Amino acid sequence: MNVPILQMRGITKTFPGVKALQDVTLDVNRGEVHAICGENGAGKSTLMKVLSGVYAHNTFDGEIRFEDEPCAFSSISDSEKRGIVIIHQELALSPYLSIAENIFLGNEIASRGWVDWRKTNLEAAKLLARVGLDENPVTPIQHISVGKQQLVEIAKALSKKVKLLILDEPTAALNDEDSDHLLDLILHLKGQGVTSIIISHKLNEIRKVADAVTIIRDGRSIETLRLDQGQITQERIIRGMVGRDLDSLYPERTPQIGGEVLRIEGWTVQHPQDHSRTVVHNASLNVRAGEVVGLAGLMGAGRTELAMSVFGRSYGRAVSGKVFKYGKEINTSTVPQAIAHGIAYATEDRKHYGLNLIEDIKRNISMAALSKLAKRGWVDKNRETAVANGYRDSMNIKAPAVSAITGKLSGGNQQKVVLSKWMFSDPDVLILDEPTRGIDVGAKYEIYTIIAGLAAQGKAVIVISSELPELLGICDRIYTLSAGHVTGEVPISEASQETLMHYMTQEKE
Amino acid sequence: MSALRESLGFLASRLRQVGIFLALILIVLLFQILTDGILLQPQNVTNLVVQNSYILILAIGMVMVIIAGHIDLSVGSIAGFIGAVAGVMIVHWGWPWWAAIPACLLVGALVGAWQGYWIAYVGIPAFIVTLAGMLIFRGLTLITLKNQQITPFPDELRALGGGFLPDISGGTSVLEWLTVLLGVVGTAALLFQSVKERRIRRRLGLENEPMAWFATKTAFIALLMLAITFLLASYRGTPIVLVVLAVLVVGYSALMNNSIFGRHTYAIGGNLHAAQLSGIKTKAVTFRLFVNMGVLAALAGLIFTARLNSAQPAGGTGFELDSIAAAFIGGAAVQGGIGTVAGAMIGGLIMGVLNNGMSILGLGTDYQQLIKGLVLLLAVGFDIFNKNRAGGSSSIAKRFTFRTAPPAAEGKVPAPEAVSAADPVAPGVGR
Numbered sequence: 001m002n003v004p005i006l007q008m009r010g011i012t013k014t015f016p017g018v019k020a021l022q023d024v025t026l027d028v029n030r031g032e033v034h035a036i037c038g039e040n041g042a043g044k045s046t047l048m049k050v051l052s053g054v055y056a057h058n059t060f061d062g063e064i065r066f067e068d069e070p071c072a073f074s075s076i077s078d079s080e081k082r083g084i085v086i087i088h089q090e091l092a093l094s095p096y097l098s099i100a101e102n103i104f105l106g107n108e109i110a111s112r113g114w115v116d117w118r119k120t121n122l123e124a125a126k127l128l129a130r131v132g133l134d135e136n137p138v139t140p141i142q143h144i145s146v147g148k149q150q151l152v153e154i155a156k157a158l159s160k161k162v163k164l165l166i167l168d169e170p171t172a173a174l175n176d177e178d179s180d181h182l183l184d185l186i187l188h189l190k191g192q193g194v195t196s197i198i199i200s201h202k203l204n205e206i207r208k209v210a211d212a213v214t215i216i217r218d219g220r221s222i223e224t225l226r227l228d229q230g231q232i233t234q235e236r237i238i239r240g241m242v243g244r245d246l247d248s249l250y251p252e253r254t255p256q257i258g259g260e261v262l263r264i265e266g267w268t269v270q271h272p273q274d275h276s277r278t279v280v281h282n283a284s285l286n287v288r289a290g291e292v293v294g295l296a297g298l299m300g301a302g303r304t305e306l307a308m309s310v311f312g313r314s315y316g317r318a319v320s321g322k323v324f325k326y327g328k329e330i331n332t333s334t335v336p337q338a339i340a341h342g343i344a345y346a347t348e349d350r351k352h353y354g355l356n357l358i359e360d361i362k363r364n365i366s367m368a369a370l371s372k373l374a375k376r377g378w379v380d381k382n383r384e385t386a387v388a389n390g391y392r393d394s395m396n397i398k399a400p401a402v403s404a405i406t407g408k409l410s411g412g413n414q415q416k417v418v419l420s421k422w423m424f425s426d427p428d429v430l431i432l433d434e435p436t437r438g439i440d441v442g443a444k445y446e447i448y449t450i451i452a453g454l455a456a457q458g459k460a461v462i463v464i465s466s467e468l469p470e471l472l473g474i475c476d477r478i479y480t481l482s483a484g485h486v487t488g489e490v491p492i493s494e495a496s497q498e499t500l501m502h503y504m505t506q507e508k509e
Numbered sequence: 510m511s512a513l514r515e516s517l518g519f520l521a522s523r524l525r526q527v528g529i530f531l532a533l534i535l536i537v538l539l540f541q542i543l544t545d546g547i548l549l550q551p552q553n554v555t556n557l558v559v560q561n562s563y564i565l566i567l568a569i570g571m572v573m574v575i576i577a578g579h580i581d582l583s584v585g586s587i588a589g590f591i592g593a594v595a596g597v598m599i600v601h602w603g604w605p606w607w608a609a610i611p612a613c614l615l616v617g618a619l620v621g622a623w624q625g626y627w628i629a630y631v632g633i634p635a636f637i638v639t640l641a642g643m644l645i646f647r648g649l650t651l652i653t654l655k656n657q658q659i660t661p662f663p664d665e666l667r668a669l670g671g672g673f674l675p676d677i678s679g680g681t682s683v684l685e686w687l688t689v690l691l692g693v694v695g696t697a698a699l700l701f702q703s704v705k706e707r708r709i710r711r712r713l714g715l716e717n718e719p720m721a722w723f724a725t726k727t728a729f730i731a732l733l734m735l736a737i738t739f740l741l742a743s744y745r746g747t748p749i750v751l752v753v754l755a756v757l758v759v760g761y762s763a764l765m766n767n768s769i770f771g772r773h774t775y776a777i778g779g780n781l782h783a784a785q786l787s788g789i790k791t792k793a794v795t796f797r798l799f800v801n802m803g804v805l806a807a808l809a810g811l812i813f814t815a816r817l818n819s820a821q822p823a824g825g826t827g828f829e830l831d832s833i834a835a836a837f838i839g840g841a842a843v844q845g846g847i848g849t850v851a852g853a854m855i856g857g858l859i860m861g862v863l864n865n866g867m868s869i870l871g872l873g874t875d876y877q878q879l880i881k882g883l884v885l886l887l888a889v890g891f892d893i894f895n896k897n898r899a900g901g902s903s904s905i906a907k908r909f910t911f912r913t914a915p916p917a918a919e920g921k922v923p924a925p926e927a928v929s930a931a932d933p934v935a936p937g938v939g940r
Contacts (some may be wrong), residue, residue, distance in 0.1 A: 354786070
């Protein structure tokens, strides 16, 4: 039954000054779904790049055997010839090309250099049927959702006669429903004999699909847990990943809640392009000093849209409604005004909207409140460095110096830089949009501690999150959104995943 | 030993900045040998400064525009247009030079505001707006000049192009003493400032450059300044344009490094969305950058016109390309966020020394263009090579790795949630 398809032995890969992988062992059996877990920077992606030939065989030590034959890949095309296909976290699709063109990109169905379009579209349609995607193959990729694009990637892999499919955080950008479909598809392909390796942070997903879990920590393979031996449990995986037991996933805190800081009334937002769509309907909510308020909702519920439209009309058009701070109406129609009124918004997409990745830590931290460091328009750079050093220490940002480039930091450390930036702007209200997205378990705990600390200082905190356990773990009160409506307001004492989900799926006309 | 190693390591981390500087020195030495020492003769050094001053002034504004992620193709035409305007004001209308110069700079600011409006507030890409500007202002130059050159200009204006600071020794001394004084005071000020800054940083407990590196660098720059002073003083002294240029370089370097405006410029070029969401008034910053570019282009046009003593229909043609090349050779990034005024100056000087050296050698413009093109390609190619070898550790490494927006990106600030909501949920997986 357990026939090995892939054996990696003693894999060691060094970059100048860093040992990224050290003596890693990975055994994958034919026809199983094998999860790889580990904190960000543990070496998971590096290991997959070694396997798929992104790093040529002579740049690392160790042995790879696939289907009982040694492998020496020099490029991705070498590994693809053997049936090993990797799907990266950031999809490799060309937005303006059609689904069919993307599927056969670099692998065109052609004779003498001329593409056979009829056959291309026909074959594409067959592949789409295999992944359960009901779309016309000539539709441009940009017109289908991210979830469907992910399925197109898998169809592309199938076109290459995949035997071993590697998925790097496939559900990171997907909503729950699309994630479920994808996981079902992986199980479906397993039934057809396709072996999968899936890299994921989401432990519930791993429990759903994985037959085995290999844990990587600090560039070493720690252990392989097997489902048939009853070893795959959340506690066991977390312990392996962080190297210790997490007594609690969330820090203890005793909320000390004061008066109302921010109140939003009758907030309505139209879609920026599609004028017939109302993204947020007549939403009202409030947050008090020292309180952590959660915004729960499925994808498309309008959480980010609500937050960003309040924060300087950064989203949407025809925004209407009132914002009150300490009971007085305020104008937050531009970002500088919102910041001046003590509102901060830390985006869910820190790479595209939160950080200047080519700039260093200190300049990112000072970006939103540079005038605090300046006299008559001139910045005191020494004070800036001192301020940044202060945050590096207090927030535990792991970097050699505050002159380190933020693009090179891990997700957790980048998030700490974003939080430092907004803490330095000294807000009264912080809106944190998916503050732990793409962050490993250990760093998540640190972010929760920071949030608790902010509340303890008397700040009003709004947390937007797709992970209900997270909201239940850190919030004092949770609003639910469904299709742009506020459908519920639940104090933490009455909140459970079931009640929240009930409100989150409630329809309002 | 460890101090040496530390310095070398630091040097490696600054390979780009140091490399471009070394390249300039190598090119100077090469032509010094090839031209049998003519290149560094006092008269030729003076020529070098005066000939390249307007390109260097344009490069200051250009590198700022490029740092913000834009480009300006119209500066050559604007410079030509301002030359024409100056000709009409001074020669036809008889305006005094002290009224015409500020008036011309004001016209430059208006031209910059015109382009800045379309780019910042209407949202047309700078490439298009300034390409249009290139045609518009060349056309206006021809209209203003009625296709004929205007000449001559009064001596006061001509001094801006080819004049020197007065000789306080009355021409009796071998060295021109005012130049010596300026050079020595300037060098001393630089040394004093560097040491003071280092002390402050040490007192605050901030990271400092390694001592050996700091000492070598500072000593080298000081010697270089004194050498240039000596060469200039051996000829006719300090060209007035050099004073203008020095003030601009010092002022704009400080502006870009230490002012809120400069820092916002870097932030916009590095990540426009993050800058917007950090409360930076990105449109206002962009608008001002183009107004500034217009003023500097006007200044360059005035100096060029003053040097030629005539406003010409084709004046300023090709300046935009030289100044853009200067910025990129000096390490600016095509997609914005990276670049320095000092780098652009060194890039401009490399182009200038190449021009001058090859002219002395008697190479035709055909070969000059060929070689300058290759140098631009090599300079940027070196960055890419350097990046690949270092495994992407250099910040310049990001120069040509264009960031791709997520496929969902559309409109002002896309919210990923909105996309999946727009489509019906993926249909069930067949099994």
